[in-house]
Amino acid sequence: MASTPHEIWVELLHEQPEVVLELARGAGVRLPANVAVRATGGEIRKTRPDSLRADLVVQLRGSGKRPVLAVIVEVQLTKNSRKRRTWPVYVTGVGAELLCPALLVVIAPDAGVAKWAQRPIAIGHPGFRLTPIVLGPRHIPVIVDADEACRRVRLAVLSTMAHGRGERAYDVAIAALRAASKVDEPRRGDYYTFIFDAVDESVLRTLEEEMARGRHRELTSIERHWIEKGEAKGRAEGEASARRAMQQGILHALFAREVDVPDAARDRILGETEVQQLETWLVRAVTADRIADVVDD
16 A cells, blocks of 8 residues: 555556546646557656666557557655656657657646746757646545535545645545445555544544434444554554663663763664664663773674
């Protein structure tokens, strides 16, 4: 299962690449009609020995052997100037690899990132610059109708990820949850998790209160996943608390034994996340005479 927002976007678009074409056409991009659609990984082999990788390449195929067009899809959730410099390489590299025209579509659900991403990229060669086609939040539909969400479940989940913290976050989340509830496991649980992670805690609290009042009975299947999410969050918080306690225990033991702790050693202790290592240092600290007795070089 995908774990980061970026991975979720890429996975859902890979499952149904037609969504990319639908969003692009809605933004005014002219694409060939009556073509077969095939999604592939974005590895670009001809550009350099160690290759580069775009998020997704959607090939549009007609009746011939070669694609008639390649749509390179990049999901951009944050500003990354170094990443932008690779986009022209993707366009020329995919075109050379597939021997067909290629265009770049950047999906940026954050309005600020979308504005940044659509700036032209000057390559340096006279007259050669790339202006990305950017699909921002205004190009991703706000799906609040349950029937529409059921017909377009992946787009409904993506709608939540794009608008799950906006004015209609609750309505978007409910529509997506209703659509996801009709999907077979294990995908249903994945979609629930994607939606939960996309919205504010206030939206989840409102949903919980509404369900406690007897509303949304068709969503009872989310309760197990809700509990699992809460348990996972609790485990993570408990582990973090235990690590903090051991870190402080090591420093307190060294203070009690009047051991000088340089800033570098303190930072290393406070930055350590492996419980086993912290336990080892804590045992050493209670008998240490110098910092070298505790923290290995």
